[in-house]
Amino acid sequence: MKYPRIEEYMSSPVVVVSPNDSLARARRLMIRYRIGRLVIVDEQDRPIGMLTKSDFLRLASGQLTRRPLESIIVKEIMSDNPVVVRSDRSLREAARLMLQHNIGGLPVVDENGRLVGMITKTDVVRAYAEKLRGKYMVKEYMYSDAPQASPSHSVAYVVELLENHPSRRVLVVDGNELVGIVAPSDIAFINYMPSISKGKKTSRRFAELPKGRIGPVYEYLLPTAQDIMTPDPITVGPDEDLATAAQLMIRHGFSSVPVVDDGTPLGVVVKHNILRAISET
DSSP: OOOOBGGGTOBOSOOEEOTTSBHHHHHHHHHHHTOSEEEEEOTTSOEEEEEEHHHHHHHHTSGGGGSOGGGSBGGGTOEESOOOEETTSBHHHHHHHHHHHTOSEEEEEOTTSOEEEEEEHHHHHHHHHHHOTTSOBHHHHSBTTOOEEOTTSBHHHHHHHHHTSTTOOEEEEETTEEEEEEOHHHHHTOOEEEEEETTEEEEEEOSOOGGGOOOOOOEESSOBHHHHSEESOOOBOTTSBHHHHHHHHHHHTOSEEEEEETTEEEEEEEHHHHHHHHHTO
16 A cells, blocks of 8 residues: 655644754744744754653753753753654654654654654644545544543542553543543643642642633632543544544544444544554555
């Protein structure tokens, strides 16, 4: 089977920084362009490192936090020797590399090793939706053992389920009905900090609400799955084309789609499943 070439779906040009740029500049670029990764290039535009949101999270727990971002340079926290892929290779190779190295994006280089683009999981999923319809059904690649929680389960319990399953998703089920889904992004938007109110400890949500929604500040004694889930998610059936799930992800900006049959939740499809379907063909 002939797969699309990487150059057909890669993003170009790429937002880059040099290893001697400040983290303050790198942060501004990520915010301005709404991206989760930057490529670090040398004087010949060859990729020599990567900087992601995860690197900033690791920074927050280390000694470097005592210094202002303007005084920290990119090469102090970047990941060296990034995995790259040639622009003339197929998306199948890109999918295999992402799965092998557990990464979400690859710098794309030309025959001279110079950066010409970026290919991400989302790009691969888009290609599957457009070019590979009729190959597989949802039930062949979905996670059928996706963890479930009730709306009243604590966030701590939901996080435990989420962190211990490869789908990184939790289906919120009320009785036999799917009422929501929790993804890592839902957890990331929450920042619970202890406060004292009339001699009692409470917990307050200070962060922006998930998905960019605007609303009041709430206090929770014990936040639950219902407080953080994405309610009434769009779903797909087990006998539908896997390309339909991929299309829904691209159309709505999702990274996962729950699988239901006659209203009963059966599992979930995530981008990882789409990549595996391409890599194993």
